[in-house]
Amino acid sequence: MTLEEKKQEIIEEFSLYDEWLDKYEYLIELGKSLEPFPEEKKTEDRLIKGCQSRVWLDAEERDGMLYFSADSDAIITKGIISLLISVYSGRTREEIATDDFGFVAEIGLKENLSPTRANGLVSMIDTIKNLAENGR
Amino acid sequence: MQNYQKQMTITEIRSQFPILDTCVYGKSLVYLDNAATAQRPQAVVDCWKGLVEGSNANIHRAVHSLAAQATEAYEGARDRVKTFINASAREEIIFTSGATASINLVASSYGQLFVNQGDDVVVTVCEHHSDIVPWQLLCERKGAVLKVLDVEEDGRLNPEILKKLLTARTKIVAIAHISNVLGVVNPVKELVSVCHAAGVPVLVDGSQGIVHEKVDVQDLDCDFYAFSGHKIYAATGTGVLYGKRKWLDAMPPYMGGGEMIETVRFSGTTYAPLPMKFEAGTQNFNAVPTLVPALDFAESARENPEVQAEQKAILDYIYTQLTQDNRIVLYGTCPEAKIPVFSFAVKGAHHEDLALILDKMGVAVRSGQMCAEPLMDHLGVTGLLRASFAPYNTLDEAKYFITSLLRAIEMLQ
Numbered sequence A: 001m002t003l004e005e006k007k008q009e010i011i012e013e014f015s016l017y018d019e020w021l022d023k024y025e026y027l028i029e030l031g032k033s034l035e036p037f038p039e040e041k042k043t044e045d046r047l048i049k050g051c052q053s054r055v056w057l058d059a060e061e062r063d064g065m066l067y068f069s070a071d072s073d074a075i076i077t078k079g080i081i082s083l084l085i086s087v088y089s090g091r092t093r094e095e096i097a098t099d100d101f102g103f104v105a106e107i108g109l110k111e112n113l114s115p116t117r118a119n120g121l122v123s124m125i126d127t128i129k130n131l132a133e134n135g136r
Numbered sequence B: 001m002q003n004y005q006k007q008m009t010i011t012e013i014r015s016q017f018p019i020l021d022t023c024v025y026g027k028s029l030v031y032l033d034n035a036a037t038a039q040r041p042q043a044v045v046d047c048w049k050g051l052v053e054g055s056n057a058n059i060h061r062a063v064h065s066l067a068a069q070a071t072e073a074y075e076g077a078r079d080r081v082k083t084f085i086n087a088s089a090r091e092e093i094i095f096t097s098g099a100t101a102s103i104n105l106v107a108s109s110y111g112q113l114f115v116n117q118g119d120d121v122v123v124t125v126c127e128h129h130s131d132i133v134p135w136q137l138l139c140e141r142k143g144a145v146l147k148v149l150d151v152e153e154d155g156r157l158n159p160e161i162l163k164k165l166l167t168a169r170t171k172i173v174a175i176a177h178i179s180n181v182l183g184v185v186n187p188v189k190e191l192v193s194v195c196h197a198a199g200v201p202v203l204v205d206g207s208q209g210i211v212h213e214k215v216d217v218q219d220l221d222c223d224f225y226a227f228s229g230h231k232i233y234a235a236t237g238t239g240v241l242y243g244k245r246k247w248l249d250a251m252p253p254y255m256g257g258g259e260m261i262e263t264v265r266f267s268g269t270t271y272a273p274l275p276m277k278f279e280a281g282t283q284n285f286n287a288v289p290t291l292v293p294a295l296d297f298a299e300s301a302r303e304n305p306e307v308q309a310e311q312k313a314i315l316d317y318i319y320t321q322l323t324q325d326n327r328i329v330l331y332g333t334c335p336e337a338k339i340p341v342f343s344f345a346v347k348g349a350h351h352e353d354l355a356l357i358l359d360k361m362g363v364a365v366r367s368g369q370m371c372a373e374p375l376m377d378h379l380g381v382t383g384l385l386r387a388s389f390a391p392y393n394t395l396d397e398a399k400y401f402i403t404s405l406l407r408a409i410e411m412l413q
């Protein structure tokens, strides 16, 4: 699936739910389905700053593509990072670095988080972009 | 101005707080973050608005009529605060921008005169950062030692343990009347008496205490009592420092400028008498007078039997709900000293997730470290969820909160 197709898929998925609680149920499921993140990778340098809960993010490059892995001690946050990973894992650095991450606004995620959490989301996006632009 | 003489029902009280009719995400707002900031009754909003619209002029300085009105309103608030906490003189009431500013004033000014290298200052493990960091800064500046009093299992401070911490070098003790996390009333009178027996003055952080207890500073015999206006229904940016006259007279000014002077010469400046000595620069004269209707409301609510009964019912209900569920760990459990401020952890559910889901159900609660990182470390948690109630909250809201909480826990497990 191309980046655009994947984004479209998520926008459609989100539009199925009218209620925010249902969207959270969906994010919680996404969080639960995230692949286990090794304990030894939960280091200070992989911690994303600016979140109320702790979020770790790691990236690996294989065959010119970036693959992300992540974890959080809060499940909704984990669902959000899982969502971002499902969109941006397996893309080239260039694809990620030049993307505008606008689909996040389209699913209304940022607007529906409190300012501290919205900052957390912005930090996650910035970290993903940074990893694409500069590597670790 | 609102007359609270007639006893109001809770429905009538709620009608004084139009913000309580707010809807969030299509649900009626249930505001349970009162320990962070309280809502303002209409009388406070009207007073605030009236001051800006009708008598905006700088106080104490000019001879014109508007200035006289503004000064009268400002100084009237000082008298109201004096009677509210039963201070022995109006000069003992210093207006500040809030509890944090009040504590910084004492740490800086009292500290400058009385704390020296090798002395010690005692705080408790359950203090808000605002009652820790000013003392840390003082200790760093002076080469003094910061000592920490532990809290008992049930959330209270123990005077006997405090007694053992005091030495001949202890220069001041700073304690919360009620911790903003634990929500239990500390035995302030006993704590003060133990300190005074050792010749040590006490600052009480009354940010939460002033809201939930009837405070009589002469009876408590504390040396300083600090609180913020915004937690007790007044405008933000208002605060009070009560200090015994003997200390305030001895202490050097904290900030210089404005009306805190008597004469200014390059050869030396002399200072204005109390309370002006500690009120440098233009004061928050549009907001300070809102303390009058705010404290009127606080007093009438405290003395209202219907409010008392509802608060008691809320306290008993939430306490039971949170202690009977083995997935929930409540901190601050001392039953006879408990006030309706509840901080707790839920096994297997992160406080941030719970707060996020509750928000979508219309319930505003606090999550995280609540400006008390040392206490969180002490309890071995990364953060907690806190629900804090005010006189305008109802038992129905308490029940809705518990139902919503249980539903959120289900979602997360």
Ligand SMILES: Cc1ncc(COP(=O)(O)O)c(C=O)c1O
Pocket: B035, B036, B098, B099, B100, B101, B128, B130, B131, B176, B178, B179, B180, B205, B207, B208, B228, B371
């Ligand atoms: C116990 C306690 N102390 C101090 C403060 C600081 O109050 P303010 O931020 O209004 O200065 C608070 C408020 O959060 C508090 O609850």
